[in-house]
Amino acid sequence: MRSLNRKLLRDIWHIKGQALAIAAVIACGVAIVTMTFGAMKSLQQTRDAYYEQYRFADIFSQLKRAPLRVARQVAEMPGIAAVDARVTHYAALDIPGLGRPAAALLVSLPDAGEPKLNKIALRSGRLPRQGRDELVMSENMAAALGYGPGRTLSVVLGGHKRVFTVAGVALSPEFVYVLAPGQIMPDDKAFGILWLNRSLMEGAYDMNGAFNDISVRLAPKASEPQVIQRLDNILSRFGGTAAYGRGDQTSHAFISQELDQLRTIAFVIPPIFLAVAAFLIHMVLSRLIETERESIGLLKSFGYSNWEVGWHYLKLTLIIAALGIAIGSGAGIWLGRWMTELYREYFRFPFLSYQLDRGVFAASFFISLTAGVAGTWSAAMRAVRLAPAVAMQPPAPAVYRRSFIDRMGLDRHVSVTTQMILRHITRWPLRAFLTSAGVAMSVMLLVSLFFFFDAIDKMVDNFYFKANRQDVVISLVEQRGDRAQFEISRLPGIRVAEPVLEVPARISHGHLVQRLGITGLAQGSNLRAFYDSAGRSFTLPQNGILISDKLADLLGARLGDSVEVEILEGARRQTLVPVSAIATENIGLSAYMDKRALAALTGQPGSLTSVQALVDSAAQGELLRRLKAFPAIATMSTRAQAIASMRDMMARSMTIVIDFYIALGAIIAFGVVYNAARISLSERARELASLRVIGFTSAEVGYILLGELALLVLVALPAGCGLGYGLAWFMSRAMDTKLFRVPFVVTPSTLGIAMSIALLSACLSAAIVGWRINRLDLVSVLKTRE
């Protein structure tokens, strides 16, 4: 090995602490990008493979009842590759020990063979045998209840309670995300999917030779809107609610939006991390090389060329960067796999196909390397351009000027050491600025990450405390008359009960269309409040339609505009309705109307699909027991359980990533401060040792170095908070999806935590550097120039 290379390796070993800190910053940048984009790509591919393998349908439609020949007729239509006609029905369940009503969507399976579309993936057990009261339970419910093959449960099938045995547990691409009617959060203990043999379903719901649910897979290049149109034409005679594509299928829409959300985070945060890392690498390496100025002069005096010297230091960078990239990509791949696995569990995909995003990986590789090389090269070339004789001299004493402190006459009030700090900062303002900027950026990252927790709290508060004031929502298995509300309101413990009617509809404004459920509320409802953009509350207007701000956005509709409402059941009535109010909401898309007006549109006045109520907590147990006896009741969700469910969902989707980012952000904060301190120490070792020699204590000397650092960190903290505030605002804008609007709120505690992490890493670095100052070898520092 050449001596120069040997020098290189030993030099790196000598600065191993610093090299590791730099490599750690690079590693964080690379890891975060590799991890996030790898997970994104893998989830996307896993989902697509899952859909393909289990033949997830493209178009869905529900109807009242149609003979099977209609399905055959549909199969012959152009543009259709496969058709699956099923019987589905909501049914109440009796789950012993659950203590609240439970329900399921029953879905028929062919008596023999597999369904043509929306196949199920058996996770344990087997398919139901013909002629037996057996069923397959969806994994989400089975896992929540702790059920497996062999367990029994009672299902109210066609009005009669029957005991079934769980034959198997399965997943389906159609029900990745399972939501009970009328609920906005999953409640896996109380609602799931049960697959039963068709013959059982036919018997129970009078569906011999008939179906009420049809799925279609498009032929290649077929047009979805055209097929939907044709399907609607055929099925409307059979009470069909309008057919819809994957985009409006609850489960698919939910996963897509979750993936979109993750992608938004991925496109915003990791690039910022990488940029910060690149900035730091550049700053740190260029200063590191500057301290090598005398060695550079020496090598040149031997006759090494500029290129050879430059390449020597470039190799130093390349090794550190390669180490960082190796650690970063290793960790990134591992973490990406782990994260994908977490999401696989969350989404309940039956398998996982992990893919490294090579393009992104190469880009992060290239960016880190370029930043390191640029930092090294510019510094090395500055040193190399000096004549060797000049480079080997210690630099001429820097020209210091009296700082503004002196000019203001404050110099008499501060100690000489404090003056040294101030003059050093004013002499090297760029260097001071860059150090402060590095710390500020890590604070910025941390603020913008902790902001997500603030935002989630705010969302929960807005949705569950300000807007929805009911304690419980009781959903019915199917639409019922007003008598149901009357019966429920008489139950013990119910203080206030209000009927809610939810009707599937298509709302359009010009060429913009959204499909969603319109919620009908009783006039004068006390349990539902709305807020305008200024935060003022108002009640549901008597006329017209109230839409959420996101829906207004998507429809391009403003207050006073008329939107076309098409009810997607019954007579499929279409009518123009004026937008009478717009409410600010953080979750989902929604539209509200006066319940009577809405019921009139459906042609079934006086009907409801759920009841929202305030209850006496003392009587809740009795209430639940009584509710379980109502076969018409599907589920009942309490506020506490819905909040827990929402927080759990958030924790398992968004915060998995956020937690990672916070950990990496803390490493970056440490990397900046530690490197700034170590480099200052090596730049000023001679000066500090001289002070020790003339009688300064190591504490006094430490003050000069660490006092400066402390000052720069203190300036950086509020600046970082300000920048973090801005980044949080940007992120709240960037994360505006159909599913969530992240409210912009940064609490003082978020700022406090972010600053504490930066301070803590500063203190830790200071401790390490302080320890080094104590060990400064006075004589050798003064004697040798190396």
Add this chain to the structure above:
Amino acid sequence: MNQFPDHPAGPGVAFHVHGLTKIYRSGEIDVAALRSVNLDILDSEVLVLLGPSGSGKSTFLNILGGLDRPTAGEVLFHEHNLTRMNERQLTLYRRDHVGFVFQFYNLIPSLTARENVALVTEIAARPMKPEEALGIVGLGDRLDHFPAQLSGGEQQRVAIARAIAKRPEILLCDEPTGALDSPTGVIVLEAIERINAELGTTSVIITHNVAIAEMGSRVASFANGRIASVIVNPRRRPAHELEW
């Protein structure tokens, strides 16, 4: 002093220096380190540069070695004009012809004695082996020691071995004994003397120690950026007789 004609260095002349001027900008003030210096340095001689600090002798040496560029004037090394060389040519000049010894040794602390020498032999045109060079300075048994494990005199001898290992035509020593005590300094000077005798290397030694001047064939005294006098030594004293 302008007794030399303005022509390339003649036979027997290693360096022809003419009108050499160097002005440094140190901080905010201009400092004239050299003011129109003229001198010829002969092949294989040992030239001692005497003078107080700040008199310009280090600057003169650095320019001879191609470590620095003059503000005005010219330096001819045999037929090569150093002052007209570009960066790349200066690098090759240092690599192939010049060996340096510095007051503070300037060894690379992370390399052993052998490796410090190898650092130079690896890029030189016809070097001796690092072991051989270290043998010449009497360090054949300290090959694998790191600088921190060597005494000051030993470190300086490693620096000399490093300077001579390329068989340079010119050996430039800036206060080679400045950081050493007298007996150790003598050992170092003996090494320089031996190299001059055995390899015929033209040697220029900076010192402000008058005793050391006695080992030179000529002594040039610097003062205030000029050569005040050049004295030919009637009798060179061997290094081992020196004392201070």
